[in-house]
Amino acid sequence: xxxxxxxxxxxxxxxxxxxxxxxxxxxxxxxxxxxxxxxxxxxxxxxxxxxxxxxxxxxxxxxxxxxxxxxxxxxxxxxxxxxxxxxxxxxxxxxxxxxxxxxxxxxxxxxxxxxxxxxxxxxxxxxxxxxxxxxxxxxxxxxxxxxxxxxxxxxxxxxxxxxxxxxxxxxxxxxxxxxxxxxxxxxxxxxxxxxxxxxxxxxxxxxxxxxxxxxxxxxxxxxxxxxxxxxxxxxxxxxxxxxxxxxxxxxxxxxxxxxxxxxxxxxxxxxxxxxxxxxxxxxxxxxxxxxxxxxxxxxxxxxxxxxxxxxxxxxxxxxxxxxxxxxxxxxxxxxxxxxxxxxxxxxxxxxxxxxxxxxxxxxxxxxxxxxxxxxxxxxxxxxxxxxxxxxxxxxxxxxxxxxxxxxxxxxxxxxxxxxxxxxxxxxxxxxxxxxxxxxxxxxxxxxxxxxxxxxxxxxxxxxxxxxxxxxxxxxxxxxxxxxxxxxxxxxxxxxxxxxxxxxxxxxxxxxxxxxxxxxxxxxxxxxxxxxxxxxxxxxxxxxxxxxxxxxxxxxxxxxxxxxxxxxxxxxxxxxxxxxxxxxxxxxxx
Amino acid sequence: xxxxxxxxxxxxxxxxxxxxxxxxxxxxxxxxxxxxxxxxxxxxxxxxxxxxxxxxxxxxxxxxxxxxxxxxxxxxxxxxxxxxxxxxxxxxxxxxxxxxxxxxxxxxxxxxxxxxxxxxxxxxxxxxxxxxxxxxxxxxxxxxxxxxxxxxxxxxxxxxxxxxxxxxxxxxxxxxxxxxxxxxxxxxxxxxxxxxxxxxxxxxxxxxxxxxxxxxxxxxxxxxxxxxxxxxxxxxxxxxxxxxxxxxxxxxxxxxxxxxxxxxxxxxxxxxxxxxxxxxxxxxxxxxxxxxxx
Numbered sequence: 001x002x003x004x005x006x007x008x009x010x011x012x013x014x015x016x017x018x019x020x021x022x023x024x025x026x027x028x029x030x031x032x033x034x035x036x037x038x039x040x041x042x043x044x045x046x047x048x049x050x051x052x053x054x055x056x057x058x059x060x061x062x063x064x065x066x067x068x069x070x071x072x073x074x075x076x077x078x079x080x081x082x083x084x085x086x087x088x089x090x091x092x093x094x095x096x097x098x099x100x101x102x103x104x105x106x107x108x109x110x111x112x113x114x115x116x117x118x119x120x121x122x123x124x125x126x127x128x129x130x131x132x133x134x135x136x137x138x139x140x141x142x143x144x145x146x147x148x149x150x151x152x153x154x155x156x157x158x159x160x161x162x163x164x165x166x167x168x169x170x171x172x173x174x175x176x177x178x179x180x181x182x183x184x185x186x187x188x189x190x191x192x193x194x195x196x197x198x199x200x201x202x203x204x205x206x207x208x209x210x211x212x213x214x215x216x217x218x219x220x221x222x223x224x225x226x227x228x229x230x231x232x233x234x235x236x237x238x239x240x241x242x243x244x245x246x247x248x249x250x251x252x253x254x255x256x257x258x259x260x261x262x263x264x265x266x267x268x269x270x271x272x273x274x275x276x277x278x279x280x281x282x283x284x285x286x287x288x289x290x291x292x293x294x295x296x297x298x299x300x301x302x303x304x305x306x307x308x309x310x311x312x313x314x315x316x317x318x319x320x321x322x323x324x325x326x327x328x329x330x331x332x333x334x335x336x337x338x339x340x341x342x343x344x345x346x347x348x349x350x351x352x353x354x355x356x357x358x359x360x361x362x363x364x365x366x367x368x369x370x371x372x373x374x375x376x377x378x379x380x381x382x383x384x385x386x387x388x389x390x391x392x393x394x395x396x397x398x399x400x401x402x403x404x405x406x407x408x409x410x411x412x413x414x415x416x417x418x419x420x421x422x423x424x425x426x427x428x429x430x431x432x433x434x435x436x437x438x439x440x441x442x443x444x445x446x447x448x449x450x451x452x453x454x455x456x457x458x459x460x461x462x463x464x465x466x467x468x469x470x471x472x473x474x475x476x477x478x479x480x481x482x483x484x485x486x487x488x489x490x491x492x493x494x495x496x497x498x499x500x501x502x503x504x505x506x507x508x509x510x511x512x513x514x515x516x517x518x519x520x521x522x523x524x525x526x527x528x529x530x531x532x533x534x535x536x537x538x539x540x541x542x543x544x545x546x547x548x549x550x551x552x553x554x555x556x557x558x559x560x561x562x563x564x565x566x567x568x569x570x571x572x573x574x575x576x577x578x579x580x581x582x583x584x585x586x587x588x589x
Numbered sequence: 590x591x592x593x594x595x596x597x598x599x600x601x602x603x604x605x606x607x608x609x610x611x612x613x614x615x616x617x618x619x620x621x622x623x624x625x626x627x628x629x630x631x632x633x634x635x636x637x638x639x640x641x642x643x644x645x646x647x648x649x650x651x652x653x654x655x656x657x658x659x660x661x662x663x664x665x666x667x668x669x670x671x672x673x674x675x676x677x678x679x680x681x682x683x684x685x686x687x688x689x690x691x692x693x694x695x696x697x698x699x700x701x702x703x704x705x706x707x708x709x710x711x712x713x714x715x716x717x718x719x720x721x722x723x724x725x726x727x728x729x730x731x732x733x734x735x736x737x738x739x740x741x742x743x744x745x746x747x748x749x750x751x752x753x754x755x756x757x758x759x760x761x762x763x764x765x766x767x768x769x770x771x772x773x774x775x776x777x778x779x780x781x782x783x784x785x786x787x788x789x790x791x792x793x794x795x796x797x798x799x800x801x802x803x804x805x806x807x808x809x810x811x812x813x814x815x816x817x818x819x820x821x822x823x824x825x826x827x828x829x830x831x832x833x834x835x836x837x838x839x840x841x842x843x844x845x846x847x848x849x850x851x852x853x854x855x856x857x858x859x860x861x862x863x864x865x866x867x868x869x870x871x872x873x874x875x876x877x878x879x880x881x882x883x
Contacts, residue, residue: 100666119668120661148668195841195883198677202841202883209797233770236740428706428736477651484739486767489671489705496671496705503661505653567663581671585661587653 030077032160032178033255036264036354039177045082045164053101053125053147053157054094058184060251061258065186067156068095068147070103074256075180075280076145076159083140083166089133091116093125100124100149103133104529104569105161106318107143107302107546110135112566112588115529117148120569120585124149140165141302142178142276142320151189151282153575158182158280163302170304170464173324174271181288181315181337181346182280183250184258189282193576196244197488203246206343206366207238231371235432236486237521239369242446244576245283247344252284254337254348262357263348269330273350274298275323279315282575285340285523285549287314287448288321290333290350291361295323297456303532303544304464311453314340314445316525316549318573321456325350332356340447340523342366367447374521375434375553411439413536413557418515419478423494430482430494430519437517440554441537445523458535458556461543469534469561470511478515479504481524481550481572481582488580490572496581503585504570506562515557518550524577525549528586530568533558547573562588676702677883681793682834684877686850689868691720695875700882701734708734710744710765715752727751730761730777741766748779753820758782771795786814787822801839805846807832816857821865823857836879844879 032040051070058067058074070076081087093101102124104116114135118124125131140163147157160178185192195202216225232239257263267273275295279286289295289312297308299322307324315321315337327333332351339345347360412418421433441458448455483490490496506512514533516526527547534542536557550556562568565588572582662668678700686693694717701708715727732746741764748759763777775791789811796804810829813822834848854862854869862869 117668118664119666120663123664123666150670191883193673194675197673197675198883199841199881205800207797207800209799211799230770236767236769236771428739431739486740487705487736497669498667498671500661501652503653505650567661569668571669579669579671581669583669583671585663585668589653 029073029256030071030075030159032078033073033075033180033257033263035257035261036266037177037255039175039265040078040080040162045080045085047081047085048088048090049077049079050090050092051076051079051103052092052094053103053152056156058156058256060184060186060253061260063186065184068101068152069156070159074156074158074184074253075182076157078178079145079159079161080164081137081161082164083137086134086136090130091125091133092130093127095152096127098127098149098152100126101152101157102131102147102149103145103157104148105133105143105145106527107320108135108161109138109530109532109563112530112564112568115568117529117569120529120567137163139163139302141299141304142278142322143302144180144278144280144318144320146280148569151193151575151579153280154183154185154189154192154282156184160276160278160280162276171298171307171324172272173274175265175267175273176276177265177273178255178276178278179265179335179348180253180255180278180280181284181286182253182256183245183282183284183339184253185245185249185251187249189575192245192249193579196576197580200244200485200488201238201241203244203248204238204241204341205246205248206240206242206341208240208368228371231376235376237431239371239521240366241485241521242341242366242369243283243285243339243343244574246341247339250284250339250344252281252286252337252339252344252346254335254346257346257348259345259347259360264354264356265335265348265350266354267327267350267352269328269352271326273325273327275325275335277315277321277323279317279319281317283317285314285316285525286337286346287312287340288335288337289313289453290325290335292331292333293325293327293350295325297460298322298324300461300543301545301547305543306462306464308456308460309454310456310460312448312451313456314448314549316523316547316573318525318527318547319545319549332358334358334360336360338363340445342447364447364451369446369521369552373443373446373551373553375437376432376521409439411441411538412555414473414476414513414515416476418517418555418557419476421478421480421482421493421517421519427494428487429484429489429491429496429499431484431486432519432521434517434519434553437519437555438553440551441535441556443551445549445551458543458548459537459539461535461537462539463534463541463543465541465544467541469559472511473513473559474510475507476513476515477504478517479570479584481516481518481520481526483520483522483577483582485520485522490577490580490582492570492582492584497583498581500584503567503587506560506586506588508562508565508588510562512560512562513557514560515555516548516550517555518552521552523549523551524582525573526571527573528560528568528570530564530566530586530588531560531562533560562586565589672704674702674704676700677881679882680878680880682877683880684846684875686873686875688871688873691718692873693718693725695877703734706736708736708742710734710746724752726753732761732763734765738766740768744777748777759787768792781817783817785817787817787827788812788814798835801837803836803838803844805832805834805836805848807834813858818861821858821861823859823861825856825858827856827858828852828854832875834875834877842881842883844881846875846877846879848875848877849873850875 056072115121143161335348444455682697710732712730716725732744734742734744759779811827832850836844836846838844
């Protein structure tokens with residue numbers, strides 16, 4: 001037991017590395033994700049990979065299932081590249097009963113036909129065939145890859161992608177661990193999709209009950225409780241509709257391990273450990289903390305930020321955060337990742353020796369959405385938001401009693417802010433329209449920030465990277481995130497993908513300000529392929545993001561320079577929202 | 590009164606049919622698997638270069654100029670499928686009612702197949718009286734439903750009363766949806782083959798006692814716009830059912846329940862029933878099973 005501690009880091013990695021290599025045939029996980037992991041070895045980036053997507057067995061908590069893993073494992077192998085290299089990635093589809101498989105390199109700047117989205121960048125990889133991806137790696141950091149074909153991502157077609165910078169890392173550390181968070185279900189994803197389409201809260205076993213009503217009456221008083229129930233009831237939305245698919249069917253995984261299987265990362269006290277958090281979930285936003293340790297966030301979406309010390313951060317689906325931790329004591333720590341709706345968690349352990357663990361903390365209570373937070377607070381907004389849909393009045397900014405429309409938030413950039421969303425025919429697609437979307441990047445998000453510890457907010461992210469793009473904004477565009485949760489229809493600008501008039505248009509090399517206005521009551525992680533979104537959060541150097549977790553009733557603006565011509569996917573990264581229509585093609589020309 | 594109702598119903602049925610026809614054949618999913626793989630660094634083959642300068646007076650260009658209407662499907666592959674056909678069957682009530690002396694079996698099921706906008710509904714409701722080994726009432730309804738607003742579908746179709754004899758067939762028109770405060774509402778107007786107009790309203794509401802125990806009040810009423818003596822129906826409100834059912838939702842698919850159901854005949858219909866010696870008011874304890882096939 002105590003022998004490990006005395007070994008130098010290098011010889012430790014060497015020894016465990018050899019030991020674990022021998023174990024690999026017993027447990028079908030790549031070395032970096034093994035139950036007791038030595039992490040990434042620093043000297044091993046390659047420029048050529050062979051990845052095969054095929055049906056392979058998976059065992060979670062003793063139960064066996066079938067996955068669509070990459071090279072036989074979930075998550076797939078670590079694709080470890082070096083910045084500046086020309087890489088070749090050969091991907092073979094051995095899922096013989098599929099129309100196609102695919103791998104998309106999430107967050108990687110590639111030519112359009114290397115992006116891996118069937119129907120946008122290529123035709124997908126037909127069964128039995130191999131597609132050869134070739135591109136020059138123009139960036140460094142923590143990313144991931146996943147299938148963009150139907151629901152293959154849900155059943156395990158994902159893995160971490162790490163790029164070693166050619167000029168060295170901007171910070172120092174002793175150990176390096178990818179931490180891939182994901183959600184696994186033994187149910188067929190087609191069945192999950194069918195269930196939530198037919199009954200939106202099929203998986204919600206945290207609905208509000210009669211007991212909650214009386215609890216609220218005690219706390220808020222009868223009239224306020226009734227008023228609150230009244231407003232939600234009138235809109236026919238639920239304030240506890242936090243996640244469409246929950247821990248009821250999901251087992252949340254960390255590097256392919258359930259909470260009980262307890263993935264463990266080893267350290268020696270006094271070392272600095274880099275944890276590369278990657279949210280590879282299909283539907284689960286996680287809140288991550290390591291009780292007892294400060295986390296220093298040093299990268300967001302693969303790009304360096306000025307270090308921020310936090311105790312907890314929310315990681316939206318498809319986002320990545322690199323954090324440094326410095327445990328000085330000879331004790332074990334939980335790496336604890338709770339789902340946003342508090343229906344479950346996964347955890348791993350940071351430990352000086354294998355086999356150690358501390359009991360995980362309790363799940364916090366399921367939060368309840370507040371009307372004001374989703375932009376429906378106050379009678380004026382509330383009435384407009386609801387009545388626009390029912391009565392199709394075009395402009396009802398004034399309510400006849402002399403109330404002025406709210407002044408736009410000065411933190412929203414641009415001369416005019418986002419273009420108001422006034423659909424000609426609101427139809428069936430849009431349940432709610434937020435007339436005064438708010439700047440919410442300073443908020444930690446629902447269920448966070450009231451525990452007495454410091455939580456990362458988007459406003460904390462200040463880029464530490466060179467800013468190569470023009471500072472003058474050429475053009476502004478507003479994209480509205482819209483939905484009818486009751487009918488499970490998800491859309492942009494009130495149109496599902498198949499109802500769009502055509503692709504959005506970005507001009508090559510222009511500087512575009514894109515407003516994303518979330519007219520729904522849920523968080524949507526919005527992902528733009530092929531180019532960076534620089535989130536306008538008031539920082540002097542804007543952080544680079546490939547995925548932005550938009551808050552309900554909120555507006556986010558991002559500056560974009562489309563650097564590659566061609567067609568690119570733009571979508572909500574909640575897999576079932578995407579498949580239900582929240583998807584668009586962006587044409588750069 | 591008769592004539593007016595006939596024409597109103599017919600008019601709405603016709604207009605719904607026209608709307609339905611106009612929207613038939615939406616969103617073709619073209620697949621042309623023969624498209625060859627692209628050359629490295631090539632643009633999609635259906636890509637056309639666009640002028641990179643905005644037209645005068647056109648500050649914001651949101652959509653690509655060469656956009657075809659409908660979804661983008663490069664290489665003949667559609668990236669996502671947001672117009673899928675689903676099907677489900679909800680047997681909302683499958684129960685035994687402890688009516689006086691004998692009791693009755695009641696079923697009430699709704700199934701649909703379709704997309705977000707267009708659905709085909711099949712509904713059935715009926716009563717079996719076990720002591721007489723006899724199907725007392727049996728009704729089958731087939732609707733085409735079109736999503737017209739956020740929460741409401743308009744439905745048009747036919748209703749077929751298999752029992753009581755002689756059989757009757759109706760043209761039916763109605764709405765189905767979610768009213769504010771989550772009341773599930775189904776309201777239909779019927780025009781029978783004999784020219785009689787009737788209507789029916791069903792309202793259900795779920796009260797979440799716990800996550801698994803759900804209390805469901807239920808209200809149903811029938812209205813006739815004229816007397817139909819053959820079936821002991823008088824003009825006006827015929828009857829109502831007020832029920833409350835407590836179910837244990839072991840799974841979404843399977844929920845046994847227990848409850849109370851009060852049936853009461855009203856007005857002229859009650860008088861006619863009374864004349865025939867039938868009960869006009871019945872209070873039953875119900876025991877049943879709710880099944881939902883996804």
